[in-house]
Amino acid sequence: MLRTNFNKLLHTSVRRGLKMSSLPDIKSLSALHSTLEEAKRAAAYRAVDENLDLQRHRVIGVGSGSTVIYVAERLGQYLLDPKFSIFASQFVCIPTGFQSKELILMNGLQLGSIDQYPTVDIVFDGADEVDANLQLIKGGGGCLFQEKLVSTSAAKFVVVADYRKRSPKYLGTNWVKGVPIEVVPSGYVRVLKDLKVKLKCENAVLRQGAPAKAGPVVTDNCNFIIDAHFGEIEDPAKLHQDIKMLVGVVETGLFIDNASKAYFGNPDGSVDLLG
């Protein structure tokens, strides 16, 4: 069975022009165009190397954003290393949106869906802000519903981020664009009103697609996103619950008691671990 999958992988790799090679050491790779990108890559590679259990993990969630690009790249490198490919060819990768689906396919990985695989072994995903208790703001890229669906279906959720994402204390300090909230399109006016009147939100705006699109951002689930400003958030769990109660809300970008650790890449190439 393993051998058949391995042969299938070899044929697929050859067809796609991918060459078998050994898992590269990050130090041997060419420099990226900025220290920020280096930081993201360092966090992602280390998170994958330290948390991926080749013997046990089969269903792997791949999140969204610019840091996760390096997670998918690293998983693809495992697939191309003859030492690891016998295991990596068994991976089924679950995307959290259109972008991550593309990343999975581009790196030669096998694509699955959350409805085929409702139990996920491990998920790697980015974040917009992470506090000391591993509570998160996510959804800057508009994929929060599927990200929450996959991360809460996973036995382990590992955050990959750069140094800018680490909160000094309260969520809402570094990420000042507001808490992303996915809403049903016909309910957005009602949610905007309830956020201001019932939850005393400082400001809430419908996220716009301009300049790429005139009109609102439409999510992969055909919904809208509201960005709601609450300043510094002392009790993210309560705020999440309060927002969730509003009619028209699909999901909030507050990820509560969900992540088990976070890797933060630094400009000097080092990585800090929280959790």
Ligand SMILES: O=C(CO)[C@H](O)[C@H](O)COP(=O)(O)O
């Ligand atoms: O939640 C997200 C998308 O909805 C992303 O994970 C988050 O915005 C982080 O992205 P990046 O790695 O580009 O900083």
